[in-house]
Amino acid sequence: MVHSFNIVSPESDINILRRRMFSNFNAGLEAGQTLVMEKYVNVFTSRDKEAEGLDVSGLQALSLEELKKDEASGFDAIAAESAECWQQRVWDRAPICIKGSDIDQFVIRFAQYHMQLMTPAHDRRMNIGAKGFSGEGYKGHTFWDTEIFLLPYFIYTMPEAARNLMEYRYLSLPGAHAKAAKGGYEGAQFPWESAWLDDGEVTPEYMGTDIVTGQLIKVWSGFIEIHITADVAFGVWQYYQSTDDQEFMDRYGYELIIDCAKFWASRLEEGDDGMLHINDVVGPDEYKEHVNDNAFTNYMARWNMNKAAEYIEQFRTERRSLYEELDAKLGLAGLLPLLKEKAGRICLPVPNKDGVLPQDSTYLTLKDIDLTKYRQQAHVGGIYKDFNQEQICKIQVSKQADVMVLFYLLEDLFPHEVKLASWDYYEPRTLHDSSLSLSTHSVLACDIDDTALGYSMFRKACDIDLSNDDPHSSDTGIHAASYGGLWQCVVYGFGGFRMLDGKIRISPALPDEWESLSYTIMWKGQRLRVDAARDSVAITNETGRDAVSVEVWGSEYTFEDKLNVDM
Ligand code: IFM
DSSP, X not given: OEEEESSSOOXXXXXXXXXXXXXXXEOOOOTTOOOOEEEXXXXXXXXXXXXXXXXXXXXXXXXXXXXXXXXXHOHHHHHHHHHHHHIIIIITTSOOEEESOHHHHHHHHHHHHHHHHHOOTTOTXXXXXXXXXXXXXXXXOBOTIIXXXXXXXXXXXXXXXXXXXXXXXXXTHHXXXXXXXXXXXXXXXXXXSBOSGGGOOOXXXXXXXXXXXXXXXXXXXXXXXXXXXXXXXXXXXXXXXXXXXXXXXXXXXXXXXHHHHHHHHHHOEEOTTSOEEXXXXXXXXXXXXXXXXXXXXXXXXXXXXXXXXXXXXXHHHHOHHHHHHHHHHHOHHHHHHHHHHHHHHBOOOOOOTTSOOOSSSSGGGSBOOOOHHHHTOSSTTGGGGTOOHHHHTTBSOBSSOSHXXXXXXXXXXXXXXXXXXXXXXXXXXXOOXXXXXXXXXXXXXXXXXXXXXXXXXXXXXXXXXXXXSXXXXXXXXXXXXXXXXXHHIIIXXXXXXXXXXXXXXXXXXXXXXXSXXXXXXXXXTEEEEEEEESSEEEEEESSOSSOEEXXXXXXXXXXXXEEEEEO
């Protein structure tokens, strides 16, 4: 770090306190005189690619050399270079224009800004931390937040960054194998929280104090929140469907999907009812621990096993050398019949007589209490002031979206009425105590044709880090996944974009507050620009290489350069 001044360098002294280091400057100024201080800082670590092989003194020399260059360039030149870089890399590459609401335009840019900053697109040995680069909460660890909330933004705007995020998972396979083996399972079981490649599971075992027992609270997610394994496989598949990146699939993707499926096949438990169960898990709703047959987990696990089986069958007949290579690593010959048999017998919760999809085998039987107080709370997690985790597990209360996430990831499996009935049942019981919840609800509200409700949920999601109501909400860092969630509200929700089984749909539904919305989508190497108005949409193929097929408001179209559709 170096400071430069427009006056003769003031006297200074350096102070070092616990985890803090700072300088004090003393300068005497004449009345009306302006003091300008420029501060140049850089950080190098031995893990940086440009610092490979350097020892501490080498790092210091590199840092000093860069600081001298920066100081010589000066603030204005560096700021201009940075602005130019943002323009090219982000604002021109992934433009989003919301007309009618300056605040929503600002919010989506704020989200894009953080997503860009927090993503180590240059280095596949790293992934996105749950607090981005803004704070020390969650110690920089990576969760399912990447695949389900953030990855879509990168797949559809900067696919090369998305690929790096997926390669990180491939490089962390040894930790996933170790985790599976530790539990007595096969294949790859991804850690709930991941950090450096060979760290394996890094979820803390205990956190906070139980208000009833006074004991430390055990964090069960690191042991039994296992849906992340299917989420990783889903992310890989989504990337492939949207990019056609065959080279990635051949080198990493197929192996990831099949290795994850292998875990599920070994994790299923034989029940007395002839079905296979996934017992003792935490689903996305972390207010329910040790549940059996969490719908999200089971449906996603079956999706993963079926996808792996489909690929293995295809390779067996059409791609012999790939088949043999993967067979040597993963034992495909024995795995294929196992996957098919087990996927066919997995227990999948079905909607009850009211059309509500049970979140797990017991949720709908738990005690109902009046949640008004907690739904109106100013800070998240208020319920912990009155109940401990064990008690919360016995109440029909959800921390965050659970079956709602399933409804839009595997949307064609569930009829409209089931989504509607489940929304009416679960949303009033959901406290949105996780920042991943509101955006999912916003997208789902659009899916059940209630754009106004979707917009009100979106506005609340915008407030997670930007509202003045809770000045401490970001004390340990911003909520990274919620920014991917905001992008999904805009593009998936109001923008009506969705990719299902390799096909795209663009059926916008703008909220009353907006006049128009424009965004771009990278689709199989071509950039599509979507200009949506209230009752019409124009889709332009800006790359103009291949014809594009798309569903708009229920009709199928194929076009080359531009498609205009009126509602
Ligand atoms: O991954 C999330 C989880 O779903 C809820 N608690 C916070 C985690 C990190 O964002």
